[in-house]
Amino acid sequence: MVTPIFIVAIALGVGFSIGVLNKLGKNFTGGLVLAAITFMTFISYQWFYAFTFGEQTPTYVYTAGFKPPFSINLLMGQYEAIITLMINSIGLLGGIYMFNSLKERGSNAQVVYLILIMALNVIVMTRDVFNLFVFLEISSIAIAGLILLEKGTRSMGAGFKYVLATSIISSILLIGIIFSYFITGTLNVDDFISLSISTYKGGAIVVFLIMIAVILELKPFPANGWGLDVYEGSDPGFSAIISGASATASLYVLYKIMAFAGVEWNYYISLIGIVTFVGSNLLGIKQENTRRMLGYSSIGQVGLLMVILGFKDILGENTPYIFFGILISHYLAKAGLFWLSGIVRAKGLKEWAVIRKKPFFLFLMGTFIFALIGFPPFPSFFAKWTLVMDLVQSGNIVWVAAILFGSIMEAVYLFRWFGYAIKEENKHLEDFKIEIHKIIPVWIVAIALYGFGYFVSQLTEVSSTINFIPFAFVILLFAIDFLPIFVKNTVAILGMAFYFYTIYPQLDNFRLIFEVIFIVGGILALIAGYAYKGKREGFYPVAILMYAGLTGIIEAKTTLEFFYGWELMTAGSYFLIIRGHRSMPHGLSYMLFSLGGAYAILAAFGIASVGQDSISMSIINNIQYIPTWAYALLIVGFLTKTASVGLHIWLPGAHGEAESDVSPMVSAILLKAGVFGVALTLIGMGAENNQYSVLAYTLGWIGAITALVGNLMAVFQEDAKRLLAYSSIGQLGYIVFGLAMMTHLGWLGGFSYVINHFLYKAILFLTIGAVVLRVGTHNMYEMGGLIKRMPLAFIAVLIGIIALSGVPPLSGFTGKWLFYNAVLDKGWYLQGAIMFFSGGIAFLYLWRLIHTVFLGQLKDNHRTVKEISIWFLIPIYTLIVGILVYSAKPQWILQPLAEIIAPFFPSNQLVWNGGTAISHYGNWAGTMVMAIIGIAFLAVLGVQLISTRKAHKVKQFDITYAGERPERPETTHVAYNVFEGLYKAMWPATIPLVETFWNKITNYLHDTAGFTRRIYSGNGQAYMLHIVFFILVTYLVIIGG
Amino acid sequence: MEQLDLGHISLAIGFLLILIGFWGLLTQKNIIKIIVAFTILDTGINILIVSLGYIVGKTAPIVDNSVEQLENHNVVNSIVDPVPQALVLTAIVIGFGVTALMLAYAMKLFNAKKTLEINKFNDLKW
16 A cells, blocks of 8 residues: 555655656646646545555554654544545546646646645644644645736735735644644644643643634634635636635644544534534625635535534534535535636626536536535435434534524525526527536536435435435436437336336325326326427426425335435426526525425424434324424425415416426426425324314414415416416415314315315416417417317316316315315314305406406407317316316215325214215215206206307407507406406405515525625735634633633 | 743743734735735744743754763753754745745736735725
8 A cells, every 4th residue: 555655755756856847848747747646646545445445544654763743743544535535536636627727827837736735635644733834834825826826917816815814824823833832842633632732721722723723724704705705716726626625624624623622612613613604605695706606605615514523522423424425515516616617707697697508517507506505316415414313313403493594595596596597698698618628527526426425325224215216217318318309208208107107006095196196197297298399408307306306205204215305306396497488586486495495394304303213204293302393394394385375475486487388297296295295294293182283273374364365366467377376375275274174074175175276277277388388478368269269278277267166066166065064163264264255266367267368359369379289188188087087976086085084083074975975064975966067057058059049249340449549458458457346455465465574584684695795895904804803702702701 | 030031031022023913914004014014923933933942041952062062961951942943944934935925926916006005906805
């Protein structure tokens, strides 16, 4: 095995020899530098391999023939091997990336780069604090020197501030080191540990000086303006090295120093870390410059890693797993993003739209952003999960809240940026050039992220049970994305069908209902995709990603698997939603509400795992620690997906602006994931348990108000798809209300609505979506008379709205009848009244939907439109058959449903007698009702047809405007603003209170960030002052206090 | 009253120089003056290092004739602590390197904006 001293020797040897060999040309010297770093990487790898797969023990390397304290020694242990491997690998990739830019700066720059990488290695390995100081200085000088060799003046100021700041920090470090020698007579870290230096007289101050210097190297908030300027100003290649290699080395130094600093420091390190994490991410939301924003994110991530180090005694043996999981994700993803920013050459966030001109780069960018936020399958997902579980179990819930808040802030700016890249106008932007040597490193880190994700998931028992097959299918679809739609659609449908076939025998009936909605419904929605032409790039991987997540939450046996599925679903549905026109802001708000909800669920799972010996899903049935809070968090988390009032503002835009076949996916199908979650939670709370009745009662009111608000808002929409979207909010309110009753009838009614809403909302969204594809507008007042051109679509909408409105003979009445009984039984009269009032309101918008779009006069420009596509008609009419069967024979579904519900909520309220349901208040037979109404309907229709057969048909232009000149074309349409009178009566209920509330919160955060970031005045002296103040405050808190 | 020895005097001077250095770094607006302040700070630290290794009445840790001629030939008892002396050499070299780098920056910054006022170099902020 090659001794690690060769890492230093090779670097120095090559560095000096380049001084002689530089006549051979810069390509040669550049190649030599890369060869040297390759060899250094090999040495680290060899040790890493020996530690991981062999029986290697940590090895000391002594220099100068003496033992410490008379000489310097290096240690190569397991962590040293990992960290130097990380540093050297990123150094090698960065060297390849910067090959040309280093060459331009000359062979000196190449040498300095090599020395930088070497210095970082020594910082990690050395056990001598003075040596540490020397090599910290060498790395600082090397970074500043490389910036100095750059062209242009922008980076100069940043470099100088960096030198000033680091020299102050290292002065403090040096003073600390010399006093440490003075009081102990040694400079060796291991001696400090064995002598327990902090017990010496003055030892606390010595430790403080060393510690504060090391912490300052990590750029703690707010004494980090100098670091931000370097991230923004320097070559992105260096930023990648600073963020990836330099910060990693500094973190390890912190770990080494903590070994002798004493446990009382742990708390303060976590405190500084969390302030940095939350502070930087909060300020990040105000950034418009990409690299500075990435700098804020880097500093924030390092803060999070400090939190983890500070908690190392509490996290115990999980610490390395958590620490490296987050570190690796950040290190790879951030290097990748900085490198991308050098390739794309876009400065402002909005200019990143240019990346779309090469779609593969958008994929890379997405990979890095999702890895940073901690989505599966990346290592940070598993690490964050374990971190939250362990912190909650040790009672540190406030810390979890702060970490999750910081993560959300980070998601705000990263996803806004990503949204710009996906959606912002890019025609005027000049395409960027690709240099092959710059692409390769970005590729490698992206692949490594997926590889490490899988590797990390296999490390622990609980995460190794995750089913990766659906995700592998997503990757397959990504690989065949270049094929035409027909092929991909067929592959997707067959894949889902086959998967459903293999999975359904394993599911109980409760889960099977949802799996059918998700997968069979998904297949029906996908059939409509055949109507599209071309390649529809990127659609299939993300659609299947959502379905993979949905089936994941159904199959989940552990809370980790559930959360994994939940996050996959969120990612997939985000991409689906943001595909629509004008859907960028809605995509962002969807993502943020989803993440907020996901974190609430995560925290609740953490609380639920307290005092349990497994993380099986059944733990939520028996939560021992603050159960009311845990259930409340779960419910809030799931209500973000059902879009209940207060958490609903993302839905109208997201569903309304989505593509025609995506709207049914995200409305009829996706919303049921939230229902599934709510149902699981309520089952967990248990029927008889009065302890949570307040929670259920509140939930009932939320459902009722959601139903009212959703339906009322739907009435005032002019956009057909937004109308349906608001209607979904209302319908989901019904479902939540039904489930919240926690009785047999309430649940039966709720589930009846679940199935119904899936059927009719899929029909309506598919039909209206297909109509929109034909007529090219969402506005109802721009349509009319389409019954003549699209009779099949008309029939579909007619059936859909009859089912939705809840009148006999179709299935909506089933739910209503059950609700009447349930409300009477439960005694929730006021809420019940609100529910039925909103049911009445639903007629208003349903009438409008069919009347405005299909009846009345045909518009001039629609005289030649064709019937909606056959590919839409197939799923629509399949679903209609479903509705008709369900309406005629409700007992086929309701009786099995009742059996599913019975174990949780005994079925004493409702008795089945064949096809007739009998409750305390009456009975009802679906088949008979349907038959009677059907006969009555046909009779009236027949009379009408006979009596009007001689009527004179009025042509479209047999009218005049009675001398009135319409100001705007829409005002001539009968249905435009048709509910003005109602609006005058009801307007107080339509004030967007909730949106105002969220806007205020957003503005408040933005104002805070905008105000706070002004401390980074750009003045180098101010930055030094921040450092001095930071030291003073920390001193007062830790020692003076 | 305890006599003020060389060690304590140099210790005090070292701290004084460190404080002056910090004061200069935080108050001077001219980049060259800031660099001078840094060298003062650096010198203060170097004096501090040496004075902490000082032992009253002992000579420099260079084993040459002056040490050999001592009566008992006991080298260990006749020289000051050699480690800080070795450290200070390294620290001086590093301080030299940093100062040189700062001066190079000063030159480039002056060429860019024809001024040495540190306040003027705040293009990157917030």
